[in-house]
Amino acid sequence: MNPLRWLGKYVIDSIQGLGRASLFLLEVVSGSRKLVRRFDLVVQQVFAVGVLTLLIIVVSGLFVGMVLGLQGYHTLAKFGAADSLGLLVALSLVRELGPVVTALLFAGRAGSALTAEIGLMKATEQLAGMEMMAVNPIERVIAPRLVAGIIAMPLLATMFSAIGVLGGQLIGVGLLGVDSGAFWSQMQSGVSFHEDVLNGVIKSIVFGVVVTWIAVFQGHESVPTSEGVSRATNRTVVYSSLAVLALDFIMTALMFK
Template sequence: MKALINSVSRLGRGTIFLSKILAGIPQLFLRFQLVVQQVYSVGVQTLFITLIAGLFVGMVLALQLYYTLTTFGATDTLGMIVDLSLVRELGPVVAALLFAGRAGSALTAEIGLMKATEQLSGLEMMAVDPVHRIIAPRFLAGFISMPLLAAIFSAVGILGAYSVGVDLLGVDSGAFWSQIQAKVDFYDDVMNGIIKSVVFGFIVSWIAVFEGYDCIPTSEGVARATTRTVVHSSLAVLAMDFVLTAIMYQ
């Protein structure tokens, strides 16, 4: 019972915290360099792992599907299937999981350590609201970076599938692209994938900054908050993915 009340009150705190962040975002456009700095540490530093992961996911998808599709003599559809799986599902979801592991955990640890070393209280002493100065730029940066990372993941994945499918396994290059352009719809498939990644960016950034801000300010508390960020945001991404897919592709 106590655990239930605890988690409900955490949810409430998280929601109030979110409304404070959102209220602080309009001011950020006056000091946009704060956001640019955070896009660097949240987005640019996640770029490398996203590129590598996207390339290998695309390559292994092409390899696996090729062996299955040869039994039906339908290897021409390889590009289309890889493209659909990437832009609809794997791009947004895997990029969000990588983002939670690479950027979300770092955000929580950074904010948690700021709290543990009383830097946040220090800011408050100087009449600077830490939510506006520290939290909001990080949240907005995550929100901006996530769709870009997901798009990069999908694009690199398709190129990886092309290199394996066409260059290595001998699928026809024209069939690869023409099947993609005939069957993948921009609004139904690509746009819905982008909407998914926007939602995931929102969720992961929210969980990461909240866990950091709400952690127990000890070294153990920061460690536990970091773990919680990765676990909770991964689960939230997967659950939201199911809900969004159910809404989008009825």
């Protein structure tokens, strides 16, 4: 094929994909109004995307915090500022690592599962079957999953940060001998609730929307074959990771001056 034509087709296809995804999101959001009466559907999905993701989040949070403690201590000790270890660990976790690493893990663990589930529902014609029974699959299947993702993601990210701080304390105070009082007081005087903690929570809510949106959209768009579902799952992880990293850069540039 003519390379120029290929480029044109690629651009048109991507823009059409974006447009379809936006219309899809609009449809899901308007469909999620009816969830107020069927909140049990959301609770079920919070279990699937939140509670089942908890283990990997807790373990990674603990280890990321412990590594930050180890690495940060040796660098800070060179400048005689080992007492600021708590501040370093807390700020890195609350501002960046908590939301971003949680979103990446969330895309890998919950996003891929959502895409595979919805894709398989489509492949086995369950979605078409629902429509036959006058049940709107967008309201019944997609909307609860999107809402659950938006609820679960900030909760997971705050847990990641909190566990990470404890992990950093475990290594910094327990193993490397940083003074416990200095660790916590430097942290408290340097971390602002409104500027650091709340901005981290806002970040994680945005990531929750984006990752779950990509996951349900890819599942709903997937070619209804086993290969198509596998490709859609693959795309979910790649696209949502890229989107999280790009959005994180933009939000960091806007939030922290």
